[in-house]
Amino acid sequence: MKEQFFQCPYCWESISMLVDVSENTQSYIEDCEVCCNPIRLKICVSNNTIIQFEALKY
Numbered sequence: 001m002k003e004q005f006f007q008c009p010y011c012w013e014s015i016s017m018l019v020d021v022s023e024n025t026q027s028y029i030e031d032c033e034v035c036c037n038p039i040r041l042k043i044c045v046s047n048n049t050i051i052q053f054e055a056l057k058y
Contacts, residue, residue: 001018001019001020001021002018002019003017003018003019004016004017004018004019004050004053006055007055008035008037008055009039009056010035010037010039011032011035011037013032013033013034013035015032015033015034015055019043019045019050019053021045021049021050022045022048023043024046025043025044025045026041026042026043026044027040027041027043028040028041029041029058037057038058039055039056039057039058040054040057041053041055042054
């Protein structure tokens with residue numbers, strides 16, 4: 001697990017989350033901890049390193 005920081009695409013608050021780096025490609029929806037809007041997360045991992053992380057409006 002690695003910690004990833006990003007901004008909510010709705011309220012622009014800084015958020016942190018733990019990413020499971022054992023999965024190469026991940027895509028899921030998670031609610032913002034601050035404004036509760038749904039965020040679409042797209043994550044690509046290679047060699048236990050996050051190489052792409054996108055937080056988009058759902």
